[in-house]
Amino acid sequence: MDFYGFEPSSRLFLGTAQYPSPAVLGEAIRASGAEVVTVSLRRESGAARAGQGFWELIRSLGVRVLPNTAGCHSVREAVTTAEMAREVFETDWIKLEVIGEDDTLQPDVFGLVEAARILSESGFRVFPYTTGDLVVAERLLQAGCEVLMPWGAPIGSGRGLNNVFALRAMRAHFPDVPLVVDAGIGLPSHAAAAMELGYDAVLLNTAVAKAGDPARMAAAFAQAVEAGRAAREADPMEPRDMARPSTPVIGRAVLGDA
Amino acid sequence: MTSVAVIGAGVAGLTVASVLAERGAAVSVVDRSPGLGPDQCSWYAGGMLAPWCERENAEAEVVALGMGAADFWAARVPGVVRRGSLVIAPARDSGELRRFARRTENYDWLDREGIDELEPALEGRFQRALLFREEAHLDPRRALSALVGSLEAAGVEVRYGTEAVPDAEWTVDCRGLAAMDRLPELRGVKGEMLYIRSPEVALRRTVRLIHPRIPIYLVPRGDGVYMLGATTIENDERRRITARSMVELLSAVYALHPAFGEAEVVEIGTDARPAFPDNLPRLVRDGRRLHVNGLYRHGFLLAPAMAVRAADIVFGEGTAP
Numbered sequence: 212m213d214f215y216g217f218e219p220s221s222r223l224f225l226g227t228a229q230y231p232s233p234a235v236l237g238e239a240i241r242a243s244g245a246e247v248v249t250v251s252l253r254r255e256s257g258a259a260r261a262g263q264g265f266w267e268l269i270r271s272l273g274v275r276v277l278p279n280t281a282g283c284h285s286v287r288e289a290v291t292t293a294e295m296a297r298e299v300f301e302t303d304w305i306k307l308e309v310i311g312e313d314d315t316l317q318p319d320v321f322g323l324v325e326a327a328r329i330l331s332e333s334g335f336r337v338f339p340y341t342t343g344d345l346v347v348a349e350r351l352l353q354a355g356c357e358v359l360m361p362w363g364a365p366i367g368s369g370r371g372l373n374n375v376f377a378l379r380a381m382r383a384h385f386p387d388v389p390l391v392v393d394a395g396i397g398l399p400s401h402a403a404a405a406m407e408l409g410y411d412a413v414l415l416n417t418a419v420a421k422a423g424d425p426a427r428m429a430a431a432f433a434q435a436v437e438a439g440r441a442a443r444e445a446d447p448m449e450p451r452d453m454a455r456p457s458t459p460v461i462g463r464a465v466l467g468d469a
Numbered sequence: 470m471t472s473v474a475v476i477g478a479g480v481a482g483l484t485v486a487s488v489l490a491e492r493g494a495a496v497s498v499v500d501r502s503p504g505l506g507p508d509q510c511s512w513y514a515g516g517m518l519a520p521w522c523e524r525e526n527a528e529a530e531v532v533a534l535g536m537g538a539a540d541f542w543a544a545r546v547p548g549v550v551r552r553g554s555l556v557i558a559p560a561r562d563s564g565e566l567r568r569f570a571r572r573t574e575n576y577d578w579l580d581r582e583g584i585d586e587l588e589p590a591l592e593g594r595f596q597r598a599l600l601f602r603e604e605a606h607l608d609p610r611r612a613l614s615a616l617v618g619s620l621e622a623a624g625v626e627v628r629y630g631t632e633a634v635p636d637a638e639w640t641v642d643c644r645g646l647a648a649m650d651r652l653p654e655l656r657g658v659k660g661e662m663l664y665i666r667s668p669e670v671a672l673r674r675t676v677r678l679i680h681p682r683i684p685i686y687l688v689p690r691g692d693g694v695y696m697l698g699a700t701t702i703e704n705d706e707r708r709r710i711t712a713r714s715m716v717e718l719l720s721a722v723y724a725l726h727p728a729f730g731e732a733e734v735v736e737i738g739t740d741a742r743p744a745f746p747d748n749l750p751r752l753v754r755d756g757r758r759l760h761v762n763g764l765y766r767h768g769f770l771l772a773p774a775m776a777v778r779a780a781d782i783v784f785g786e787g788t789a790p
């Protein structure tokens with residue numbers, strides 16, 4: 212599975228916001244083994260290149276940057292931010308966020324599809340942050356997206372996979388589209404569960420950045436993603452309602468009066 | 470007598486100059502700005518002397534270096550308020566308050582009665598809080614001005630509006646972000662803050678409101694005036710506050726107490742803090758030039774310990790790491 216022709220060796224994508232310091236961020240990225248990191252571009256700092264110092268630090272980590280349009284509420288805002296990001300980070304990759312509601316940071320899926328179409332037409336490789344809605348997913352693919360990133364739970368909530376049914380349905384419905392669970396992951400077990408569902412990668416930020424020891428948590432996530440992926444490939448057993456003894460009874464010694 | 474030229478009259482430079490002068494060096498201070506004021510980023514500092522709270526989002530070294538700051542300042546400048554700091558969260562973010570408690574130490578849990586007794590202005594509004602009793606705050610502008618006064622009284626010349634560094638055996642470079650020409654790892658981290666006047670709400674100590682997106686603090690400056698801070702944005706732009714930042718700061722303080730909705734906005738301030746990649750301060754020695762820099766969000770908290778270390782090097786009792 213590749214993402215617009217790029218095949219990362221790690222299926223863990225990491226956000227770069229909210230760390231105690233750039234040094235801690237660097238340690239966490241190294242410990243995670245992530246090769247793809249997201250960076251949000253505040254629009255106000257784009258023109259003046261005022262965030263240069265921080266961006267230099269990210270670039271020096273030798274990872275692939277996936278700029279995002281975090282905090283954008285309209286199509287136009289998202290498109291402008293994406294264009295700025297392309298110039299600053301010299302990449303046509305863009306994680307597309309169009310926020311529809313401030314308390315849940317839920318995507319505005321109508322604006323998302325529209326922005327995805329505009330950006331795809333102007334050559335961007337779009338990674339859309341979306342919900343678990345299959346019809347929206349279909350429209351995003353029609354708009355030119357070749358990757359889908361449904362949420363696990365609201366951004367920063369750490370609630371895990373809120374709607375496993377929807378995520379499973381999306382995997383089944385789009386067997387050949389690279390799928391990434393983006394947002395809501397709080398624990399390594401959530402990431403492992405996403406990978407067990409057959410997702411191709413997970414993207415998270417707060418769970419690592421706000422941990423007491425971000426580097427250690429990043430390593431834990433790396434292991435969980437590996438474990439979940441390996442489990443998926445190993446073809447897990449089907450769950451059953453009734454017990455089935457794991458020790459065969461044939462040949463068991465017969466005790467008693469006989 | 471050891472002679473030392475200090476470049477930069479922000480909190481780092483003035484603190485270094487004070488410690489050196491106290492220990493008998495012949496000190497002079499130069500600063501390129503026209504005077505003590507908005508050209509130094511210390512001008513916009515909160516002035517919190519809160520090492521234990523800072524641990525929530527900073528390395529343990531910040532606690533170790535900052536523990537003595539309140540004593541240092543109380544011995545040298547007027548207006549150090551030692552009533553602790555109060556950390557509160559709205560009910561729906563009580564999990565964030567527990568996380569804050571797990572990451573820090575040296576506090577007591579307060580219940581609603583405890584909060585109301587300590588800060589009657591907040592009566593009935595919050596159920597749980599953390600009180601860091603040993604923490605303090607000061608007014609940075611008053612403190613800097615007092616330091617300049619006592620330096621001058623001790624015969625130390627503080628010259629503004631010049632970049633001409635006097636001849637001296639040692640140079641201590643405390644230029645903050647301007648020292649990027651010699652310290653390429655330095656970067657600016659933008660901070661935005663407001664001064665508001667709200668005589669209706671009488672808070673007696675620093676109050677921090679935890680919020681997952683917009684954590685704020687409010688430092689009383691007396692007469693109903695508060696410093697409301699502060700954003701932390703990864704860019705080095707110095708002179709522009711955005712509507713978004715202002716809206717976020719003000720809506721958070723409104724959540725602390727609705728009466729702040731009537732507050733007068735007295736001043737809007739913004740500058741960039743000098744920081745190294747680990748957000749910890751550094752002493753960097755280059756021959757007889759010594760840099761004290763990277764105080765980041767902790768200028769008044771960490772300057773005293775850094776000044777003592779700088780003086781130890783000048784007097785041959787310490788080494789730069």
